[in-house]
Amino acid sequence: MKTADPELMRAINRFHVMDAIRRFGPVSRVEITELTALSPTTVSAITAALLDDRLIVPEHVGAVRDLGRGRPRVMLRLNPEVAHVVGVKLASDQITVAVTDFCGDILHSLALPVRIDRQTATVIADLVEDGVRRCVSDAGLDLSDLSGICVGLPGVVERAAGVCRQSPILQERDVPFGADLAARLGTPTSIDSDVNLAALAEHWFGQARGLNDFLVVNVERSLGLGILHNGELFRGANGLSPDLGDFMLRAPGEGGGRLADVASETAALADAEPFLKGIAGDLPARPDRAMAALIQRAEAGDADCRRVLAKAGESLGFAIANLITLFAPPKVIVSGRAMTASDCFIHPLRAAVAASLPASFADVSEIVVREWSDRIWVQGAAAMTLRDLYGAPWGTTGPAPNALGVGATQTGGAA
Amino acid sequence: MKTADPELMRAINRFHVMDAIRRFGPVSRVEITELTALSPTTVSAITAALLDDRLIVPEHVGAVRDLGRGRPRVMLRLNPEVAHVVGVKLASDQITVAVTDFCGDILHSLALPVRIDRQTATVIADLVEDGVRRCVSDAGLDLSDLSGICVGLPGVVERAAGVCRQSPILQERDVPFGADLAARLGTPTSIDSDVNLAALAEHWFGQARGLNDFLVVNVERSLGLGILHNGELFRGANGLSPDLGDFMLRAPGEGGGRLADVASETAALADAEPFLKGIAGDLPARPDRAMAALIQRAEAGDADCRRVLAKAGESLGFAIANLITLFAPPKVIVSGRAMTASDCFIHPLRAAVAASLPASFADVSEIVVREWSDRIWVQGAAAMTLRDLYGAPWGTTGPAPNALGVGATQTGGAA
DNA sequence: CGTTTTTTGTCCGAGATGCAAACTAAATCT
DNA sequence: AGATTTAGTTTGCATCTCGGACAAAAAACG
Numbered sequence: 001m002k003t004a005d006p007e008l009m010r011a012i013n014r015f016h017v018m019d020a021i022r023r024f025g026p027v028s029r030v031e032i033t034e035l036t037a038l039s040p041t042t043v044s045a046i047t048a049a050l051l052d053d054r055l056i057v058p059e060h061v062g063a064v065r066d067l068g069r070g071r072p073r074v075m076l077r078l079n080p081e082v083a084h085v086v087g088v089k090l091a092s093d094q095i096t097v098a099v100t101d102f103c104g105d106i107l108h109s110l111a112l113p114v115r116i117d118r119q120t121a122t123v124i125a126d127l128v129e130d131g132v133r134r135c136v137s138d139a140g141l142d143l144s145d146l147s148g149i150c151v152g153l154p155g156v157v158e159r160a161a162g163v164c165r166q167s168p169i170l171q172e173r174d175v176p177f178g179a180d181l182a183a184r185l186g187t188p189t190s191i192d193s194d195v196n197l198a199a200l201a202e203h204w205f206g207q208a209r210g211l212n213d214f215l216v217v218n219v220e221r222s223l224g225l226g227i228l229h230n231g232e233l234f235r236g237a238n239g240l241s242p243d244l245g246d247f248m249l250r251a252p253g254e255g256g257g258r259l260a261d262v263a264s265e266t267a268a269l270a271d272a273e274p275f276l277k278g279i280a281g282d283l284p285a286r287p288d289r290a291m292a293a294l295i296q297r298a299e300a301g302d303a304d305c306r307r308v309l310a311k312a313g314e315s316l317g318f319a320i321a322n323l324i325t326l327f328a329p330p331k332v333i334v335s336g337r338a339m340t341a342s343d344c345f346i347h348p349l350r351a352a353v354a355a356s357l358p359a360s361f362a363d364v365s366e367i368v369v370r371e372w373s374d375r376i377w378v379q380g381a382a383a384m385t386l387r388d389l390y391g392a393p394w395g396t397t398g399p400a401p402n403a404l405g406v407g408a409t410q411t412g413g414a415a
Numbered sequence: 416m417k418t419a420d421p422e423l424m425r426a427i428n429r430f431h432v433m434d435a436i437r438r439f440g441p442v443s444r445v446e447i448t449e450l451t452a453l454s455p456t457t458v459s460a461i462t463a464a465l466l467d468d469r470l471i472v473p474e475h476v477g478a479v480r481d482l483g484r485g486r487p488r489v490m491l492r493l494n495p496e497v498a499h500v501v502g503v504k505l506a507s508d509q510i511t512v513a514v515t516d517f518c519g520d521i522l523h524s525l526a527l528p529v530r531i532d533r534q535t536a537t538v539i540a541d542l543v544e545d546g547v548r549r550c551v552s553d554a555g556l557d558l559s560d561l562s563g564i565c566v567g568l569p570g571v572v573e574r575a576a577g578v579c580r581q582s583p584i585l586q587e588r589d590v591p592f593g594a595d596l597a598a599r600l601g602t603p604t605s606i607d608s609d610v611n612l613a614a615l616a617e618h619w620f621g622q623a624r625g626l627n628d629f630l631v632v633n634v635e636r637s638l639g640l641g642i643l644h645n646g647e648l649f650r651g652a653n654g655l656s657p658d659l660g661d662f663m664l665r666a667p668g669e670g671g672g673r674l675a676d677v678a679s680e681t682a683a684l685a686d687a688e689p690f691l692k693g694i695a696g697d698l699p700a701r702p703d704r705a706m707a708a709l710i711q712r713a714e715a716g717d718a719d720c721r722r723v724l725a726k727a728g729e730s731l732g733f734a735i736a737n738l739i740t741l742f743a744p745p746k747v748i749v750s751g752r753a754m755t756a757s758d759c760f761i762h763p764l765r766a767a768v769a770a771s772l773p774a775s776f777a778d779v780s781e782i783v784v785r786e787w788s789d790r791i792w793v794q795g796a797a798a799m800t801l802r803d804l805y806g807a808p809w810g811t812t813g814p815a816p817n818a819l820g821v822g823a824t825q826t827g828g829a830a
Numbered sequence: 831c832g833t834t835t836t837t838t839g840t841c842c843g844a845g846a847t848g849c850a851a852a853c854t855a856a857a858t859c860t
Numbered sequence: 861a862g863a864t865t866t867a868g869t870t871t872g873c874a875t876c877t878c879g880g881a882c883a884a885a886a887a888a889c890g
Contacts, residue, residue: 003428003431003451003452003453003848004423004424004425004427004428004847004848005424005847005848005849005875005876006421006424006847006848006874006875006876006877007848007875007876008419008424009419009420009421009423009424009847009875009876009877010875010876010877012419013418013419013876013877016418016419028838028839029838029839030837030838030839036418037418038418038877038878039877039878039879040838040839040840040878041839041840041841041877041878041879042876042877042878043839044839044840044841045840045876045877048840068836068837068838068886068887069835069836069837069886069887069888070835070836070837070838070885070886070887071836071837071838071839071884071885071886072837072838072885072886073837073838073839074838074839156775165775166775212652213651213652229652230652236628236741236742236743236744237627237628237644237645237742237743237744237745237779238743238779240743242740242741242743243740243773246740246772246773246776247737247740248733248736248737248740248771249665249666250664250665250669250733251664251729251730251732251733251767251771252729252733252766252767252770252771253726253729253767254665256770256771258773311668314666314667314668315666317666318663318665318666318667321663322662322663322737325657325658325661325662326651326657326741327651327652328651328652328653328655328657329651329652330652351667352666352667352668355667355671356663356666356667356671357661358658358661358673360571360580360581361661364652364653418877419876419877420846420876420877420878421845421846421847421848421875421876421877422846422847422877424846424847424848424876425846425847425848428847428848443867443868444867444868445866445867445868453848453849454848454849454850455849455850455867455868455869456848456849456850456868456869456870457847457848457849458868459868459869459870460847460848460869463869483857483858483865483866483867484857484858484859484864484865484866485856485857485858485864485865485866485867486855486856486857486858486865486866486867486868487856487857487866487867488866488867488868489867489868
């Protein structure tokens with residue numbers, strides 16, 4: 001338990017200031033005063049220190065003429081160049097690498113279409129190492145310019161230990177990617193579940209800005225679940241991110257059944273295999289094509305294919321409903337590359353959620369589908385690392401209500 | 416967001432000191448220094464203030480001769496008399512009231528066997544008011560001596576608002592018991608889900624001392640779920656405690672089914688009704704007797720009755736397994752008045768948990784059955800109120816590893 | 831153009847806190 | 861009785877935040 005000394009106090013307030021600057025774009029010191037409820041004196045002192053450390057920079061650009069007549073405000077913003085971060089996402093058939101600056105903007109990105117599934121952890125680490133080196137140099141940087149690297153991958157990840165306990169894209173268990181890559185690249189490297197990164201990215205930059213509670217459900221080859229609760233990523237008591245694939249659908253006496261065996265792309269393809277025979281050549285080797293074929297057929301009206309997707313959607317909706325009764329999140333974000341784009345999947349999902357929720361929960365959660373984008377993962381990795389950089393002493397994570405400059409300065413985020 | 420000033424600092428450290436004293440029985444200042452990692456100076460200042468406020472008292476009793484030879488330590492302990500709290504538990508057939516002191520010890524308690532189910536909220540409030548007045552005066556106190564009252568009842572409770580959203584023992588919804596009783600008794604009154612109180616009590620005084628993560632599942636007329644996560648009571652984003660009865664057992668396409676309709680006492684009795692006909696007279700009016708009969712028959716070997724209990728146990732085990740994959744709690748405490756005492760219920764429950772958990776979770780959770788006791792509820796109510804009294808600024812709740820004086824001073828609680 | 835007004839940001843002293851070190855208190859050991 | 865040892869307190873200093881006075885920089889005014 002951390003003892004509370006003046007230093008901690010300063011750390012907390014400095015974090016609040018940094019967070020306000022990050023969330024509300026360029027802001028003046030007076031605005032920070034209002035946002036943080038700190039005194040002008042304190043804000044002045046802290047911003048002076050931050051300027052000294054080059055973490056923030058002033059912006060004298062006249063920009064929009066200040067409407068008042070007094071001394072003009074000097075706007076402060078994060079200094080993009082003070083730090084750079086690499087985000088990596090491992091998926092079954094692709095490695096994505098991107099370099100972002102201190103603001104989370106992507107400088108350069110790189111996608112390696114590689115079938116990871118069958119490779120050993122060492123080979124994967126080789127590929128990641130190459131990808132990172134390449135991407136960093138393409139961005140005009142050097143490895144030594146990096147403040148950190150964060151790798152996201154599906155499965156059960158113990159972030160604190162830097163170990164991937166188990167993943168659908170790895171044959172091995174307990175793979176210490178964190179230490180391994182840190183040693184290879186000479187840069188602090190963290191790893192986390194890919195969906196956790198997505199959740200963090202939605203919180204900082206995406207659809208869930210300003211929301212302190214929401215779920216992210218990702219449907220790809222495997223099922224991922226990211227939970228933000230009370231503004232924090234939710235992890236189990238063991239520090240592991242929960243695995244939605246392990247959710248059980250029925251009591252063992254009624255047949256049991258893991259959700260991953262029904263609702264993932266892998267499962268859907270297995271179910272649909274008889275109906276897809278001989279369609280697109282070597283399907284097993286190209287699951288993405290097989291998925292596309294399955295969805296296309298379903299949307300064209302093929303009853304068998306529709307049934308497969310509907311069953312998957314319904315099962316997932318059932319699980320989501322149970323999660324909603326637990327967490328009561330105002331928003332549930334469903335993402336994924338293929339299935340989630342089809343109404344044949346989403347409709348049954350929504351219906352199952354509606355049918356499974358008690359009346360009192362009928363309207364608490366909005367379920368939205370997020371279109372696929374590599375950006376979100378990588379930004380999540382960046383956010384995760386940046387969060388470490390301007391460390392939140394007691395683990396706060398701030399939303400970013402209007403990073404796009406949407407609504408000026410009135411969102412009551414300070415209260 | 417709370418701004419960090421010296422005052423907050425002091426509040427945090429004062430809480431740590433109070434918590435150390437509560438958790439580790441009578442302790443000396445040096446021990447507090449070790450436990451909290453604060454400097455002797457600070458501990459001295461804070462304890463002086465606490466002594467001044469009479470929140471703690473010194474204990475000069477020579478007791479066990481200090482083994483060293485220097486100046487003897489002055490042991491400090493909570494002052495039991497500085498505050499008194501009333502805890503109330505509402506169950507379908509009984510109201511329990513108790514007065515506790517500042518240490519959580521019960522001074523006087525009172526059980527009113529009343530069938531609450533059919534009464535209006537007003538009548539129940541009348542009964543509670545009478546019970547509290549009676550119990551307080553029997554304890555030799557006056558209402559004005561009370562620091563607070565806490566009422567626990569099954570169902571969905573919004574503690575912050577003092578409102579019971581919905582409860583199996585109330586016909587009405589959105590009953591503002593908190594404000595109502597506060598007005599009637601002139602004392603700050605809070606309400607919470609009964610299982611939350613039980614969870615808090617297990618944490619402070621019971622089987623889960625020192626555990627920061629565990630679940631409490633209570634099986635009575637309805638199903639309750641209390642979650643302690645990261646040392647805090649877990650509530651959904653809306654501030655409501657989760658309701659285990661709303662957990663769904665199957666996807667709607669497979670028939671759906673609420674857990675409460677299968678695994679509660681009410682459900683078991685409904686299922687068993689055909690087999691119990693004409694056994695013990697007016698069964699519907701005495702569900703407790705009916706339950707006893709059901710269990711007795713099951714244990715005697717009646718296949719029908721065994722099946723009913725087994726189904727209930729298995730369904731509940733299934734739900735618990737899904738909760739374990741989410742929260743990974745080291746311990747799950749199952750409590751209840753009747754069913755949980757029978758192996759006909761517990762065995763299928765354990766089997767279902769084991770069968771439903773993925774291999775990696777096989778050993779993370781120990782499932783224990785807690786014997787029934789009114790004490791635990793009432794102590795939970797006390798703990799809830801006391802927690803407000805020596806307020807934790809950022810919402811910490813401390814465990815009490817060895818309140819019974821089991822292991823001296825080495826439990827590394829300070830780290 | 832010079833002065834006033836207004837708003838922003840900084841400096842100064844007061845108050846509160848925690849910590850290290852010196853100091854006092856109270857017991858045992860010799 | 862005096863030395864020794866351990867417990868707790870007092871003193872001096874550094875750090876933090878805050879309120880109020882002050883300096884700065886622009887528009888508004890005469």
